[in-house]
Structure formats: structure tokens, C-alpha cells
Amino acid sequence: MTDLALQLDGDGPLYEQIRRAIALKITSRQWRPGDRIPFESELCTTLQTSRMTVNKALQSLADDGLIVRRRKAGSFVATQQSVQAPLTIAKIEDEVAADGKTYGYELVSCKALKAPGKLTSAHIFPRGLDVVHIQCRHLADGVPVLFEDRYINLKAVPAAADEPFNETPPGSWLLEHVPWTEAEHAIYAVSADPRLAEHLHIAVAEACLRIERRTWADDETVTFVHLTYPGNRRTLVGRFQPGQRG
Amino acid sequence: MTDLALQLDGDGPLYEQIRRAIALKITSRQWRPGDRIPFESELCTTLQTSRMTVNKALQSLADDGLIVRRRKAGSFVATQQSVQAPLTIAKIEDEVAADGKTYGYELVSCKALKAPGKLTSAHIFPRGLDVVHIQCRHLADGVPVLFEDRYINLKAVPAAADEPFNETPPGSWLLEHVPWTEAEHAIYAVSADPRLAEHLHIAVAEACLRIERRTWADDETVTFVHLTYPGNRRTLVGRFQPGQRG
DNA sequence: GTAATTATTATGTCTATACATAATATCTCG
DNA sequence: CGAGATATTATGTATAGACATAATAATTAC
Structure with a gap:
């Protein structure tokens, strides 16, 4: 009482x-x-x-x-007293623009294939699913600020097979072409492997922040993406006031 | 329209x-x-x-x-189309327990001092403020899972001066002793320096995830803490469904 | 005594209405 | 025409009442 x-x-x-x-x-x-x-x-x-x-x-x-x-x-x-931190993850284009810098986009690779084993065994995609695998990077005033590694479900988004993604970032393209109903994020740290280091213009083994996002439309995974930021260049911030909304 | x-x-x-x-x-x-x-x-x-x-x-x-x-x-x-990621940061004790493991706590150091320059110049604490600086680590089945580096404002929480923190983790102690009204989080990646590597039993330069939390009570910063997790440990962020609350 | 039925109750949802508030549109007067 | 006063309007807040729902408590039947 x-x-x-x-x-x-x-x-x-x-x-x-x-x-x-x-x-x-x-x-x-x-x-x-x-x-x-x-x-x-x-x-x-x-x-x-x-x-x-x-x-x-x-x-x-x-x-x-x-x-x-x-x-x-x-x-x-509530018995489990936890702290809420509502993170807002903006589109990288908007974030770069908000920083007063010029946004740039470069496609690294784009090819259609069957869903790889690491994704099917994690039950992200069903076995044998046709997907597009895209790697690209995003620049602010010419400096790489984000490396993107994305898979798109071709069964859910057939139009992605005909899109070259050499001008439009896949994130923006998807937003225009597919309604999504749910998204899940995981955040963790990774050491830059040589390939990633090269793409982001950082030292090998430098700590990077990775956001892993899985997006659904009606119980089907539409896309799965790794967004990797140089560790010192990006922080996610959230504020929470228990006494107030918003 | x-x-x-x-x-x-x-x-x-x-x-x-x-x-x-x-x-x-x-x-x-x-x-x-x-x-x-x-x-x-x-x-x-x-x-x-x-x-x-x-x-x-x-x-x-x-x-x-x-x-x-x-x-x-x-x-x-909304014009800036962003994705929400409701991050829930549970108490580490609860998290370890929820994992079915035995929680352990070890105090590394604890001493009273004036607020250091890096915190006063960042306007986290006023110059000359008395604080307690605590370093400790949290274990799951004996394995280090979190290194904590915390400052507590002694003006706001005088009782912290008399608490040894050798049994009770400072986070739990604070929760019991101070009402907070606001918290802000920043999340980023860091490379483990030799000291951190030793405390977390990981390799030097391994990528770690760091949560930086600043907690207020009535416009005064009560505590400022770095929570550093081994990088392979993912911080799971909740789901967001635009079509549904909760 | 125990299982099945019924009653109770706090929250969950919904309605209809009222007035407050802030931002916009319109009007009036010089 | 332009500045200031006035009217309009969509959202913001609050009320009182109604019924639904689910979980618990009490009762009844066996």
C-alpha cells in the first residue's frame, strides 16, 4: 500500500x-x-x-x-526499474544537412544473390530467398561518415532488382517504394576490418559504432542493414524525463 | 492536401x-x-x-x-522522417539475472576530489565542486561484462561521502538515495585502453560500446557515468511499430 | 473439499460536450 | 496601403457518464 x-x-x-x-x-x-x-x-x-x-x-x-x-x-x-532512452535515428542525408555539410553518396557494390547462410540461419530471411546485396557509403563534405551494408528481400520488393542504386541511396529508395510496419534495432561496437577501414578512411581496428536494423512489412522482413559509423564521429543521444512526456 | x-x-x-x-x-x-x-x-x-x-x-x-x-x-x-528506437537500459544486476547468471560486483577505486577539468569545462559540473569518483566492475558468472566510471555530486548527495561502495554498486545506491528528474544518454564506440582491457579481460584496442549517462535532479547534475561494455555484447534496442503504441 | 458459476471491480474504451489557447485570417481605421 | 484590433478556427485540455473487458472474489453445486 x-x-x-x-x-x-x-x-x-x-x-x-x-x-x-x-x-x-x-x-x-x-x-x-x-x-x-x-x-x-x-x-x-x-x-x-x-x-x-x-x-x-x-x-x-x-x-x-x-x-x-x-x-x-x-x-x-514497475518492478524492473529501467531507464528509457528514446533514440531518434534520422536519415543520414538529413543528419549531414543539419550539420551544414554537403551530402555525398557512393555505391560500392550491388548484386543479386540467394540469401546468405548467416542470415538464413539467424532466421532473418528464409532459405533460398532472392535478395539484393548492396554496399555503399555516405559522405559529409567528401568525408566518409557511414558505411552501409544492406540486403533487400526481392520477393517483397521485386522492383529492387531493376534499380541500379548508383544514384539513390537504398534507404531513401526503399522509403519511397515500400511501406514498413515495424523496425528493430541492435547497437554494438565493432573493430574496423581492413576493408571497412578503407571505406571509412580510418585506421584498421579503430572502434566503430554499428546499428543493425531489421525492417518488416506485414510479418515479412523487407530489409536488413548494417550501418557502421566511425566511433568517434557519431553518438546517439536520447533524453528521458519521467515527469514529462515528449 | x-x-x-x-x-x-x-x-x-x-x-x-x-x-x-x-x-x-x-x-x-x-x-x-x-x-x-x-x-x-x-x-x-x-x-x-x-x-x-x-x-x-x-x-x-x-x-x-x-x-x-x-x-x-x-x-x-513530419518532414524529417526518422526512425524511433526505444532503448531500455535495465540495471546491470537485473540484466545478468535475466540471463540466468550470477551477478558479481567489484569496487576498483573510490575517492573524494574536486570535479576534474574535463567535466567542468564540458559544463557537466561547476568548477570546484566536491565529487566522489568511483570505478568498479560488474561480473556475470565471474566474467566482467561492464566497467563503470562514475562521478557523484556531493553537494546534491552528501551521503555519498560516507558510503564505501565496496558492497553496493553506486547505481543501485543512488537509485535508493536520490530522486532523479531527467537523464540524458550518449552512445558511442571506444577502443579499449590497456587499463580498460585489463578490467574487462579483453584485448587492448578491442572495440567497446560506451553509454554515457548524465542524470539530473532539479536542474542540478547528480551523477555522470561512463558504462563501458565489451564490444561483442550487443545492446538490444526495442521494436518500433508506427502502427501501434508500446 | 473442489470445481463450476456468478458477482464484483479496476482498468479500457468511447461518447458528447465545453471551454481554453494559439495561430491564422479578416476587418477596421488612420 | 498598413498597422492594429477583432473574429475565426483547429488543436489542447477537462468533464461526466456509459458500457466493455478481464481478472479476482464470492458463491453455489456436486
């Missing part, structure tokens, strides 16, 4: 005040993981507000993983 | 159907960046629903950056 006294600060919309007040109770550990927080109806009474307003605050806390809600049982402070 | 015909699939709550239908228009590029999407009132009429339901769908699309909303003007497909 929990102590009820929520203190609203009078700043901004009511539902944000409620969210902030509850988030503070949680981050200050007055309400601890596993604790049941007051029912919506209780908060309505003590705060003299309508249920929809309280509901909006609680839903957003649940969206961000601070609380867990269970019908009939109530709402509880 | 945009074509209005939204097709609901009848699956699940109405506001999710609306969200999905609009997200599909956007990912399929029928509604392109910059396009104005129908007004709430128009959607209400064509879909025969109440405004609050439509509003809930549009708000969540705005939260996820797919659309931008402007009073009086309307709602527009």
Missing part, C-alpha cells in the same frame, strides 16, 4: 501535473517497485478531477514503463 | 485502428512529409467517431514523431 498525499505544482496541464507528482513519488522511492499506487477512482476523489484526466496521466506513465496496470488489481510501480 | 479514404481494419480498439490506418498512409507515402492530414473534425465525420477518439490516435502519432500538430493550422506528416 502507499501513502496518498500527492502534491500538484500547479504548473501546466492537470494531467502533466498528476504525471509529474506520481513520477516523483516513484523516483524518490516513496512508492517502491511493486507497490500498488492509488486507484484511478481514489486519485479522482483526492485530486478532485475527472477520471479521464487521471487516466491520461496513468496511461502515459504505463507507456513509459514506470508503472504496470492490471485490470481489477490496480496499478503498480 | 490529402486523400481522405481511411480504411479501418476492425481489429482492436478504435483509436488504434485509426492510428494504424494513418500510419499506413504515411509509411506507404500516400501522405507525404509536409502534407496536411485531415482535421480531427473531418476524421470524426468520415469515420463516424467522437473527437476524443480521433484525438487519442493523433496525439500518439505526434508523440512518436510521425506527425506534427499546429493549432489552427492542422496536423502534418
Whole structure:
């Protein structure tokens, strides 16, 4: 059980005040993981507000993983206390432009083949699937800032077989030609092998940041890509305020 | 301007159907960046629903950056098309436990000092601030999986001066002792220097993934930490479905 | 005593309405 | 014509009420 006294600060919309007040109770550990927080109806009474307003605050806390809600049982402070960091990965063209630099693109290789074993055994593509394998790099003021290694599912995107990709980056091309419904990312560090070092104009064995992205359209993997950035040239940043949305 | 015909699939709550239908228009590029999407009132009429339901769908699309909303003007497909990657950073103890392994903790060093120049010049801490500097490592079944290098603001957390940190990891201790209101993350790759290599039992110059986290409480930086993982360890980032929340 | 049925309840969704707010468009007056 | 005042409008916030749903608690039947 929990102590009820929520203190609203009078700043901004009511539902944000409620969210902030509850988030503070949680981050200050007055309400601890596993604790049941007051029912919506209780908060309505003590705060003299309508249920929809309280509901909006609680839903957003649940969206961000601070609380867990269970019908009939109530709402509880999440037991696994983790930190959220909503990363926004922009298109490299936009990122270079936002940096005030001139964007450049160079195709390295592009060929059709059967899905390689490392992807079929990882259940990314089915065995025997026709895919296009593209390697290319992206430049800012002529300096390589990203090496891209991508596979495109030809069954899902037949048009990719006829596209040379020598002018248009495959990422942009795909965005124009295929609606996607889901994406998953993994992030890790890799040492630059000689080939990668050459393409990115960095020293062999230099640390690089790699984003691995798998994109689906209706339960079928449309594309699988490795985006490799020189380690010192790229940082992903995310900010999270438990007391506030956005 | 945009074509209005939204097709609901009848699956699940109405506001999710609306969200999905609009997200599909956007990912399929029928509604392109910059396009104005129908007004709430128009959607209400064509879909025969109440405004609050439509509003809930549009708000969540705005939260996820797919659309931008402007009073009086309307709602527009976001111009910078970026991909969201909801990164959840769990406590290392939980992560090791979830992996079915035994968690271990070892303090490497812990001492009080003035905030070093590299942090004061980066405006992370004010000049002359008393801080505690802690270095420690975290193990899974005896194998090092994370090296932690942390500074704690003693003005904000005086109790940290008396804590030896030889049993309790500083992250957990802080969570118990300080409410935080905001956190910012930067993720990048680094090459292991000899000291780091020794602590993580890896080769010198091996690529490592580093999460840099700065945590605030009421406009004051409470702690600044480098979490360095061996590079082969991937940080898994969640899925993002434009057609669905959560 | 245990299994099946029924009642209860907190959250989940939806509606209809109202007023606030900020940005835009229009009007008025010099 | 142009600056300032005024009206308009789409989103933002809040309310009160209704029913759905799923999980729990209580009851009943065997």
C-alpha cells in the first residue's frame, strides 16, 4: 500500500501535473517497485478531477514503463526499474544537412544473390530467398561518415532488382517504394576490418559504432542493414524525463 | 492536401485502428512529409467517431514523431522522417539475472576530489565542486561484462561521502538515495585502453560500446557515468511499430 | 473439499460536450 | 496601403457518464 498525499505544482496541464507528482513519488522511492499506487477512482476523489484526466496521466506513465496496470488489481510501480532512452535515428542525408555539410553518396557494390547462410540461419530471411546485396557509403563534405551494408528481400520488393542504386541511396529508395510496419534495432561496437577501414578512411581496428536494423512489412522482413559509423564521429543521444512526456 | 479514404481494419480498439490506418498512409507515402492530414473534425465525420477518439490516435502519432500538430493550422506528416528506437537500459544486476547468471560486483577505486577539468569545462559540473569518483566492475558468472566510471555530486548527495561502495554498486545506491528528474544518454564506440582491457579481460584496442549517462535532479547534475561494455555484447534496442503504441 | 458459476471491480474504451489557447485570417481605421 | 484590433478556427485540455473487458472474489453445486 502507499501513502496518498500527492502534491500538484500547479504548473501546466492537470494531467502533466498528476504525471509529474506520481513520477516523483516513484523516483524518490516513496512508492517502491511493486507497490500498488492509488486507484484511478481514489486519485479522482483526492485530486478532485475527472477520471479521464487521471487516466491520461496513468496511461502515459504505463507507456513509459514506470508503472504496470492490471485490470481489477490496480496499478503498480514497475518492478524492473529501467531507464528509457528514446533514440531518434534520422536519415543520414538529413543528419549531414543539419550539420551544414554537403551530402555525398557512393555505391560500392550491388548484386543479386540467394540469401546468405548467416542470415538464413539467424532466421532473418528464409532459405533460398532472392535478395539484393548492396554496399555503399555516405559522405559529409567528401568525408566518409557511414558505411552501409544492406540486403533487400526481392520477393517483397521485386522492383529492387531493376534499380541500379548508383544514384539513390537504398534507404531513401526503399522509403519511397515500400511501406514498413515495424523496425528493430541492435547497437554494438565493432573493430574496423581492413576493408571497412578503407571505406571509412580510418585506421584498421579503430572502434566503430554499428546499428543493425531489421525492417518488416506485414510479418515479412523487407530489409536488413548494417550501418557502421566511425566511433568517434557519431553518438546517439536520447533524453528521458519521467515527469514529462515528449 | 490529402486523400481522405481511411480504411479501418476492425481489429482492436478504435483509436488504434485509426492510428494504424494513418500510419499506413504515411509509411506507404500516400501522405507525404509536409502534407496536411485531415482535421480531427473531418476524421470524426468520415469515420463516424467522437473527437476524443480521433484525438487519442493523433496525439500518439505526434508523440512518436510521425506527425506534427499546429493549432489552427492542422496536423502534418513530419518532414524529417526518422526512425524511433526505444532503448531500455535495465540495471546491470537485473540484466545478468535475466540471463540466468550470477551477478558479481567489484569496487576498483573510490575517492573524494574536486570535479576534474574535463567535466567542468564540458559544463557537466561547476568548477570546484566536491565529487566522489568511483570505478568498479560488474561480473556475470565471474566474467566482467561492464566497467563503470562514475562521478557523484556531493553537494546534491552528501551521503555519498560516507558510503564505501565496496558492497553496493553506486547505481543501485543512488537509485535508493536520490530522486532523479531527467537523464540524458550518449552512445558511442571506444577502443579499449590497456587499463580498460585489463578490467574487462579483453584485448587492448578491442572495440567497446560506451553509454554515457548524465542524470539530473532539479536542474542540478547528480551523477555522470561512463558504462563501458565489451564490444561483442550487443545492446538490444526495442521494436518500433508506427502502427501501434508500446 | 473442489470445481463450476456468478458477482464484483479496476482498468479500457468511447461518447458528447465545453471551454481554453494559439495561430491564422479578416476587418477596421488612420 | 498598413498597422492594429477583432473574429475565426483547429488543436489542447477537462468533464461526466456509459458500457466493455478481464481478472479476482464470492458463491453455489456436486
